[in-house]
Amino acid sequence: MKFMKALSCATVLAGCVFSSASAADMTVGFSQIGSESGWRAAETTVTKQEAEKRGIDLKFADAQQKQENQIKALRSFIAQGVDAIFVAPVVATGWDEVLGEAKDASIPVILLDRTVDADKSLYMTAVTSDLVHEGNVAGKWLVDTTAGKPCNVVELQGTTGSSPAIDRKKGFEEALKGHDNLKIVRSQTGDFTRTKGKEVMESFLKAENGGKNICALYAHNDDMAVGAIQAIKEAGLKPGKDILVVSIDAVPDIFKAMAAGEANATVELTPNMAGPAFDALAAFKKDGKEPPKWIQTESKLYTQADDPQKVYDAKKGLGY
Amino acid sequence: MSMLGLYGKRLLPQFIALAIILGLVSIAFPGFFNLQIQNGRLYGSLIDILNRGAPVALLAIGMTVVIATKGIDLSVGAVMAICGAVAASTITAGYSLPATLLITVGVGLLCGLWNGILVAILDIQPIIATLVLMVAGRGIAQMVTNGAILTFNDEGLIFIGSGSLFGLPMPVVIWITAGILVALLVRRTALGMLIEAVGVNRRASTLSGVSTPVLLIAAYVLSGLCASVAGIIAAADIRGADANNAGLWLELDAILAVVIGGTSLLGGRFSIAASLLGAMIIQSINTGILLSGFPPEFNLIIKAAIIVFILVLQSPKLQGTLAFLSRSNSTPKPAESKAK
Numbered sequence: 240m241k242f243m244k245a246l247s248c249a250t251v252l253a254g255c256v257f258s259s260a261s262a263a264d265m266t267v268g269f270s271q272i273g274s275e276s277g278w279r280a281a282e283t284t285v286t287k288q289e290a291e292k293r294g295i296d297l298k299f300a301d302a303q304q305k306q307e308n309q310i311k312a313l314r315s316f317i318a319q320g321v322d323a324i325f326v327a328p329v330v331a332t333g334w335d336e337v338l339g340e341a342k343d344a345s346i347p348v349i350l351l352d353r354t355v356d357a358d359k360s361l362y363m364t365a366v367t368s369d370l371v372h373e374g375n376v377a378g379k380w381l382v383d384t385t386a387g388k389p390c391n392v393v394e395l396q397g398t399t400g401s402s403p404a405i406d407r408k409k410g411f412e413e414a415l416k417g418h419d420n421l422k423i424v425r426s427q428t429g430d431f432t433r434t435k436g437k438e439v440m441e442s443f444l445k446a447e448n449g450g451k452n453i454c455a456l457y458a459h460n461d462d463m464a465v466g467a468i469q470a471i472k473e474a475g476l477k478p479g480k481d482i483l484v485v486s487i488d489a490v491p492d493i494f495k496a497m498a499a500g501e502a503n504a505t506v507e508l509t510p511n512m513a514g515p516a517f518d519a520l521a522a523f524k525k526d527g528k529e530p531p532k533w534i535q536t537e538s539k540l541y542t543q544a545d546d547p548q549k550v551y552d553a554k555k556g557l558g559y
Numbered sequence: 560m561s562m563l564g565l566y567g568k569r570l571l572p573q574f575i576a577l578a579i580i581l582g583l584v585s586i587a588f589p590g591f592f593n594l595q596i597q598n599g600r601l602y603g604s605l606i607d608i609l610n611r612g613a614p615v616a617l618l619a620i621g622m623t624v625v626i627a628t629k630g631i632d633l634s635v636g637a638v639m640a641i642c643g644a645v646a647a648s649t650i651t652a653g654y655s656l657p658a659t660l661l662i663t664v665g666v667g668l669l670c671g672l673w674n675g676i677l678v679a680i681l682d683i684q685p686i687i688a689t690l691v692l693m694v695a696g697r698g699i700a701q702m703v704t705n706g707a708i709l710t711f712n713d714e715g716l717i718f719i720g721s722g723s724l725f726g727l728p729m730p731v732v733i734w735i736t737a738g739i740l741v742a743l744l745v746r747r748t749a750l751g752m753l754i755e756a757v758g759v760n761r762r763a764s765t766l767s768g769v770s771t772p773v774l775l776i777a778a779y780v781l782s783g784l785c786a787s788v789a790g791i792i793a794a795a796d797i798r799g800a801d802a803n804n805a806g807l808w809l810e811l812d813a814i815l816a817v818v819i820g821g822t823s824l825l826g827g828r829f830s831i832a833a834s835l836l837g838a839m840i841i842q843s844i845n846t847g848i849l850l851s852g853f854p855p856e857f858n859l860i861i862k863a864a865i866i867v868f869i870l871v872l873q874s875p876k877l878q879g880t881l882a883f884l885s886r887s888n889s890t891p892k893p894a895e896s897k898a899k
Binding site: 274275276277280396399400425426427428430432433434437438439441442443445446462465466469473474475492558559 | 588590597598602603604607611701705706707708710721793796797798799801803804805845846849850852854855856858
């Protein structure tokens with residue numbers, strides 16, 4: 240068996256079309272960070288579903304937020320001689336050695352959701368979303384929806400200094416460039432949480448004439464938007480009508496708000512990072528085609544027109 | 560001096576600090592003191608401060624008593640998360656509101672009992688004993704909610720977080736009532752003095768017949784109780800239990816509120832009212848920063864600068880120096896006048 244694997248690896252390396260490994264009998268090791276957020280839990284669920292759909296044997300290892308556990312898991316995958324390794328790296332640095340070991344064993348490594356500070360030759364590809372693009376999609380929606388009408392926007396930022404907060408802000412501002420009708424009047428951090436989102440929105444409403452000066456809210460994640468929606472309601476305004484609400488992530492609860500007409504749009508950070516990774520892997524195993532070093536996942540825009548109740552029902556069971 | 564006058568003097572530094580901060584915020588944001596009636600309740604930034612400060616105010620009540628015994632309770636933030644999670648999961652499991660509240664408060668009491676036994680019976684240092692639950696608590700909360708934000712729609716439970724009574728938001732009514740009850744309990748009985756005695760010298764109090772273990776356990780149980788109520792409020796406010804973020808770092812804010820209130824971390828004399836003022840000072844800073852419209856990068860720096868300023872003002876060394884300077888100014892020293 241080992242000999243067969245070595246042979247198949249050798250043939251792939253030689254660029255030969257002949258290969259014994261089709262998707263159906265592949266074994267893939269997946270080292271997940273942990274389950275620190277609902278999104279992370281959903282990513283785990285979707286990865287398992289995607290593997291099952293393709294008949295791939297997925298070996299799952301939960302690192303519980305520790306890099307040392309991930310390195311241990313990777314070494315164990317290498318020792319077991321898996322066909323490929325997926326890893327969602329918990330930190331960016333310190334991967335050179337273990338990725339080198341995987342390379343020496345000719346096991347392709349695919350990074351999910353996050354990237355690492357290591358030589359690009361050490362991994363096959365990285366499947367991630369583009370945070371700047373997400374902000375851009377949200378901004379474009381607002382530009383299209385307001386259609387030139389003057390509109391004061393308030394922004395709930397993510398945790399100060401975190402890369403999603405920086406990039407989602409940047410992308411949104413880029414989309415607003417050249418549209419002078421849209422003005423960001425207030426921008427403050429809500430730490431990605433519902434509680435802070437609600438508290439900060441309360442202060443925005445007070446500061447902007449009881450909310451009468453605010454025409455739209457842009458939140459860097461859905462949780463803050465859900466908190467802010469409650470603050471808007473308690474101030475006697477109608478979220479989704481008096482104040483437009485656009486946010487990012489597409490967690491189930493925002494679809495519930497959209498179904499009730501209280502949120503307007505959300506940009507999906509898809510938990511399906513594994514699907515594109517499996518596809519790239521299958522193509523590589525089939526004819527040795529190297530995927531590009533970065534596979535960008537789709538940042539899909541959902542609005543009230545997309546049957547939010549149905550999306551909510553579909554997403555609810557994913558472990559968000 | 561009358562009782563009230565004494566009390567006023569004790570709280571004077573806190574009142575001055577609060578007044579200065581409110582004054583500063585009203586300069587940065589002119590509509591700050593506006594109050595109006597909306598949806599049958601008072602509405603305005605001042606009400607926001609009272610309302611948003613509720614969790615820290617409640618935690619500060621329990622923390623004051625614990626600190627007065629020369630202890631500290633680092634677990635209150637995690638206990639908030641546990642209790643929020645328990646409340647959300649019991650109400651979604653179909654239990655009635657009274658049952659949910661009883662179970663949740665019971666869990667809070669158990670957490671306090673655990674801390675109390677570690678400190679009073681096993682004699683573990685409070686900072687370490689409560690660190691155990693601080694670390695483990697968030698994990699327990701995540702186990703209860705399965706790592707997701709557990710939402711609920713029970714109107715009764717939501718009312719505790721965002722309803723109103725006598726024109727005030729429910730959380731405000733709850734923390735003010737809790738503060739008055741606990742203050743009466745410790746000041747209208749000998750309990751307060753016994754707690755102070757334990758804090759000043761545990762051994763001496765035990766030798767003079769104070770049942771120290773019972774008092775210590777009671778202090779931590781009270782802290783757990785306060786944390787559970789704060790946890791219910793935090794969950795009810797957002798209609799969901801967020802195990803990752805509910806009460807995160809609030810134990811530090813609660814300790815800070817007690818310290819701003821002038822209670823020494825070395826135990827002994829304490830004042831619940833001063834700690835509550837401390838909690839409102841912290842929340843005024845938070846709300847003020849949000850209203851003033853500074854970029855978020857400045858939030859923590861501004862908060863720290865104001866707090867350092869308040870603490871320096873309260874420092875006994877500085878007050879001693881100020882008193883000395885004012886005395887030497889009003890009565891010139893004879894030695895100096897001779898030299899001239």
